[in-house]
Amino acid sequence: MMQLSKLYLLVSSEFLTAFRNRHEALNPLLFFVLVCLLFPLGIGPSPVLLNTIAPGIIWCAALLAILMSLSNLFRTEYENGTLELMVLATHSLTVLVIIKLLAHWMLIVLPLILLTPFIASALGMSFDVQLTLLSTLLLGTPVLLLVGAVMATLTLVIPQNGMLLALLVLPLYVPVLIFGTSAVNATASGFSAAGPLYILATLCVLSLTLSPFAIVAALKTGVSQ
Amino acid sequence: MILEAKNLQCLRGHRQLFNGLNVRLTSGDILLVEGNNGSGKSTLLKILSGLRVPDQGEVCWHGKPLAIAGNEYSKQMVWLSHRNGINESMTAKENVQIMSSLTNSYGANIGDVLDRVGLRGHANTPVRQFSAGMKRRLALTRLLTKKAKLWILDEPQGALDKAGIDLLETLVKNQATCGGIVIMSSHHDVSFDDASVKTLTLSGL
Amino acid sequence: MMKWLHTMASSAWFYRFSGRVIPWLMILFIALLLYGLYGGLVLAPADYQQGDAFRIIYVHVPAAWMSLFIYVVMAVYGFIALVWRIKLAEVLLISSAPVGAAFTFLALVTGSLWGKPMWGTWWSWDARLTSELLLLFLYFGVMGLYAAIEDKRTASKAVSILTLVGVVNIPIIHYSVTWWNTLHQGSTVSMTDKSSMHIDMLAPLLVMALAFKVYYGIALLLRTRTELIEREPNSKWLKAIIEEKIND
Numbered sequence: 001m002m003q004l005s006k007l008y009l010l011v012s013s014e015f016l017t018a019f020r021n022r023h024e025a026l027n028p029l030l031f032f033v034l035v036c037l038l039f040p041l042g043i044g045p046s047p048v049l050l051n052t053i054a055p056g057i058i059w060c061a062a063l064l065a066i067l068m069s070l071s072n073l074f075r076t077e078y079e080n081g082t083l084e085l086m087v088l089a090t091h092s093l094t095v096l097v098i099i100k101l102l103a104h105w106m107l108i109v110l111p112l113i114l115l116t117p118f119i120a121s122a123l124g125m126s127f128d129v130q131l132t133l134l135s136t137l138l139l140g141t142p143v144l145l146l147v148g149a150v151m152a153t154l155t156l157v158i159p160q161n162g163m164l165l166a167l168l169v170l171p172l173y174v175p176v177l178i179f180g181t182s183a184v185n186a187t188a189s190g191f192s193a194a195g196p197l198y199i200l201a202t203l204c205v206l207s208l209t210l211s212p213f214a215i216v217a218a219l220k221t222g223v224s225q
Numbered sequence: 226m227i228l229e230a231k232n233l234q235c236l237r238g239h240r241q242l243f244n245g246l247n248v249r250l251t252s253g254d255i256l257l258v259e260g261n262n263g264s265g266k267s268t269l270l271k272i273l274s275g276l277r278v279p280d281q282g283e284v285c286w287h288g289k290p291l292a293i294a295g296n297e298y299s300k301q302m303v304w305l306s307h308r309n310g311i312n313e314s315m316t317a318k319e320n321v322q323i324m325s326s327l328t329n330s331y332g333a334n335i336g337d338v339l340d341r342v343g344l345r346g347h348a349n350t351p352v353r354q355f356s357a358g359m360k361r362r363l364a365l366t367r368l369l370t371k372k373a374k375l376w377i378l379d380e381p382q383g384a385l386d387k388a389g390i391d392l393l394e395t396l397v398k399n400q401a402t403c404g405g406i407v408i409m410s411s412h413h414d415v416s417f418d419d420a421s422v423k424t425l426t427l428s429g430l
Numbered sequence: 431m432m433k434w435l436h437t438m439a440s441s442a443w444f445y446r447f448s449g450r451v452i453p454w455l456m457i458l459f460i461a462l463l464l465y466g467l468y469g470g471l472v473l474a475p476a477d478y479q480q481g482d483a484f485r486i487i488y489v490h491v492p493a494a495w496m497s498l499f500i501y502v503v504m505a506v507y508g509f510i511a512l513v514w515r516i517k518l519a520e521v522l523l524i525s526s527a528p529v530g531a532a533f534t535f536l537a538l539v540t541g542s543l544w545g546k547p548m549w550g551t552w553w554s555w556d557a558r559l560t561s562e563l564l565l566l567f568l569y570f571g572v573m574g575l576y577a578a579i580e581d582k583r584t585a586s587k588a589v590s591i592l593t594l595v596g597v598v599n600i601p602i603i604h605y606s607v608t609w610w611n612t613l614h615q616g617s618t619v620s621m622t623d624k625s626s627m628h629i630d631m632l633a634p635l636l637v638m639a640l641a642f643k644v645y646y647g648i649a650l651l652l653r654t655r656t657e658l659i660e661r662e663p664n665s666k667w668l669k670a671i672i673e674e675k676i677n678d
Binding site: 147150151154155157158161164167168170171172174175214217218221222224225 | 512560564565567568570571574575578579581584587588591592594595596598599602
């Protein structure tokens with residue numbers, strides 16, 4: 001299918017480009033921290049209150065930060081013409097999409113997840129609740145990324161797609177948000193979080209297997225303009 | 226080696242750009258697509274390259290429609306649109322490597338290729354610092370790295386200086402002499418003294 | 431068979447066919463509506479617990495059923511449009527979206543009006559209500575995406591993909607009352623089992639559902655005719671029809 005050397009080249013060029021534009025990757029991260037910071041300041045520092053709403057704050061902030069990072073997902077490639085080359089490379093298109101999404105997750109979402117323990121501690125979350133929170137983020141953020149990528153590629157041909165993108169992803173993001181927070185709240189109340197976690201895992205697997213098709217179809221549609 | 230387009234129709238909004246268009250090209254043919262802005266040149270080239278599906282009609286390569294033989298077709302074709310297809314965060318050398326990888330072409334000496342397009346010495350310069358003409362020349366390296374039978378070039382002279390245009394014409398003539406097919410759109414005057422240059426003028430109905 | 435299907439898919443045939451069918455559908459709709467409303471508002475006995483307030487069910491439930499039904503139909507149109515590239519399917523899809531959105535809105539509003547006296551609240555964030563609200567956003571998303579892309583062919587393809595992706599929401603809505611503890615009541619009408627609603631109350635409900643389906647048919651045909659004219663203003667069949675009307 002694809003030689004290892006070619007795969008290595010594509011992966012390394014993706015990371016190299018991201019590294020050379022590393023200031024862009026900071027924006028979603030800063031946004032995430034900012035939102036999480038504003039809530040205790042806005043609502044009041046009562047530890048009990050913060051402890052109750054902390055899972056929701058962190059999940060919403062993560063969701064919004066990821067949404068923010070998605071609106072320009074393939075835009076550079078679309079505008080400089082490399083997307084046309086990618087589409088013509090047919091066999092490689094799916095691999096390229098996967099590489100791009102993997103790089104996006106590792107460079108933008110993973111730092112966000114790594115910051116979560118610090119923020120969670122600042123909001124008074126206990127260790128075992130944090131563990132569940134991290135599990136939900138690890139399972140849920142790929143879904144957010146993949147579903148968001150489908151919508152981002154569908155709106156690729158629209159210049160200012162931010163608002164429309166948010167409208168399109170909302171129906172599919174809400175279940176992820178609900179299951180993620182209910183899992184964390186379950187652990188906080190002393191119950192098992194297994195149920196919602198399993199469902200998140202299902203959503204993760206479903207989106208991993210199905211979304212590449214939708215993304216490829218959307219990219220081909222966008223390029224034919 | 227035959228590229229055939231049968232009964233192509235393309236609509237843009239309410240306007241019909243062209244209807245019932247037929248094209249037949251064999252080895253050594255150069256097709257010039259001319260027309261004013263908005264007459265559908267780029268759209269026609271996109272249809273011929275397989276990036277866009279026509280509203281009616283089909284394109285066939287060696288008798289097989291692109292809907293079926295799309296992969297093999299892309300392997301034997303080089304596409305150059307008016308966007309360069311280069312990554313501005315990378316150097317010239319890295320770009321040639323990536324483009325070769327995307328177009329499935331290997332074995333070309335990057336130094337030689339850059340020399341040929343007149344970018345000697347710029348191998349390790351970030352493309353961001355290139356002028357528009359230099360970026361275009363870098364895009365032209367795709368014609369050299371891949372041994373393709375068919376070239377589809379959309380306004381290839383954009384931003385090129387006189388020397389660049391001469392280079393392009395040489396490359397095109399070479400390709401035709403070696404038995405390849407070249408489809409080129411332009412709204413400049415292009416001169417090829419070859420007899421087997423066909424012209425298609427789109428008037429935008 | 432394929433030739434017949436392709437004839438059906440031609441705009442000219444569709445325009446003429448719909449023109450002939452719509453008046454009959456309208457008569458059918460009015461008949462069903464009157465019968466359903468009379469049966470629901472007058473004939474059906476008052477509910478044991480809710481009294482006469484329950485009669486809003488005769489609008490609320492059919493509207494909710496239609497909101498799900500239309501989305502599934504749109505997904506089918508989207509599939510046909512993507513796989514077989516039939517233009518009429520694209521037009522049917524986008525013409526259905528506003529009708530589906532309207533039914534969803536109607537379901538939400540009538541539900542809210544019913545909820546206030548019954549549950550004491552205009553809204554609750556339970557699974558059924560939230561997922562129905564998300565369905566409304568899905569419809570808005572389809573309409574918004576189509577409107578935002580200028581080239582209508584690209585827009586149709588994008589919207590077909592979007593509709594297919596969003597179809598996962600439908601089972602969630604339908605099964606939300608079984609999967610979660612919700613404020614909304616569980617299913618009482620079933621296609622496979624015996625329904626737990628008395629036939630005197632059930633019959634007008636089914637008639638209303640049928641009436642709403644016929645209405646969807648009418649609205650769909652009217653909207654599709656308009657959309658076809660907008661898409662193909664310079665086509666031969668349209669010019670022929672205009673000539674006929676002028677010469678009449």
